Amino acid sequence: MQFLRTPDDRFDTLVDYPFDPNYVEVDDTDGGALRVHYLDEGPKEAAPVLLMHGEPTWSYLYRHMIPPLVAASHRVIAPDLVGFGKSDKPAARSDYTYQRHVDWMSDVVGQLDLKEVTLFAQDWGGLIGLRLVAAMPTRFARLVIGNTALPTGDQPMGPEFAAWREYSQTAEPFDAGRIVFGGTTSKISPDEIAAYNAPYPDASYQAGARQFPMLVPDSPDDPAAAPNRAAWQVLRGLDLPVLTAFGADDKIMAGVEKVFQKLMPGAAGQDHVVLPGAAHFLQEDVGPELARRINAFIAVT
Template sequence: MKVLRTPDARFEGLADYPFAPNYVDVDDTEGGALRVHYLDEGPRAAAPVLAMHGEPTWSYLYRHMIPRLTAAGHRVIAPDLVGFGKSDKPAERGDYTYQRHVFWMGELLRKLDPRNITLLCQDWGGLIGLRLWAEMPERFARIVVANTALPTGDQPMGEAFASWRAFSQDVPDFRAGRIVHGGTVSKLTDAEVAAYDAPFPDESYKAGARQFPMLVPDRPDDPASEANRQAWQVIRGLDTPVLTAFGADDRVMAGIDRVFQKLCPGAAGQPHVVLPNAGHFLQEDVGGELAALTIEFIARTA
């Protein structure tokens, strides 16, 4: 497997990102290894919040939330998915599969061995993180579902997703920073746009970002559909507390919060919220509020 690694110089002087890097090697499934980057902030003895990002972001997405969570006494583990951030980036689009992403993040958890996890997941952070919850439910204490889904392909993804997928494949220059900017209500500064572009020095580093939209199961016979159906079978039998927090201005994920509220036993009676003035990247728009909701949720379900 040919692997690219973004030069460290690309990450120097980023706005509001003072965190120390941590790395772990995971099996690339072809006899080699991939270096995965993660943040590990707050007291190591505390139960962790596992903050999982999606497409096309990285742990920078949680920069405003991490200090609030650690100030409340929580540990925060925020990995960069393979192909994103400071993690290694396989160079060929065919190297990226849904199952491999689940395996790679599962390897991270098995090596770090956290317990009593609060999963905070958004976008592909949910498509992967919720599979991990179903695979190893004994590790997870509660789940915060934010602008994400666990699709099986049995229901249409909708026109907004179809438009996004088409754009992601057709746009000549896939500019992560502008994509995040467009998915927020409050909008980003030029420095923040540059920070989201930092992991991708040129188009050759973007194989994962380009491929992710194509990996979302959108038909019943998609390669990942059956695995996601099996995950749902497990999840529907778990009483793990579940809180949904969706952005009111997220057209792609609109209404999917109700799926979790209906199908997850642990969602019953929780104060689910749809946050005004929040788009798809609600960590940017209402990160402080989302952090507060997570802190309150942990305290209420401890």
């Protein structure tokens, strides 16, 4: 598999990102290997909080949440999905499949031997992360779900998602930083916009960012539809504690939290929240408050 690797100097002047890089190699499923970047902060002996980002962000999204989580004595793992951040970026859009991303992140979790994991998953972090939980439920202790879904293609995704998908395929240039800006309520600064664009020196690095919206199952016969249905069968039988924390201003994901609250047994009786002043990228809008709620959830479950 041909891939690109973003030069390190693209990340030299990031704002509020003082974290050391860590890397692991995963099987690219095509006879080679890909380097995956992850953050690993806090005491290594502590049970990990796994923070999974989505489209078109990377672990920079969690820079305001990591310090309060570490201050509460948690180990924090924040990987960059393949194709994003400091991770390698396969060059062809056809290299990106939903199943490969599940396999790659499963490999990361296995190599790091993460156990008693608290998962926080947003956007594609949920589409991938919830598949990890279904595949290896004994590694997870609790779930915090924010502004994400696990679609099976049996229900329409809605006009807002259709508009986003169309934009993602036609926008020139594909400006990740401006997309994050548009998906926040508080709005990010020019330096933060630049940080979200740092992984992409030019459009050739954006195959994953362009392809991800096309991988969301939107019909019952989508290649990912059956695996997601199977994942739901597992998730509906788990008693792991589940907390939903969605942004009140996220139009695409509005109301999806009720699906998790209804279908996942461990969601019963939890202190679910829809956070005011938070849009799709709620980590940017209310990161410290979200971290506080995760800390409190861990403390009581």
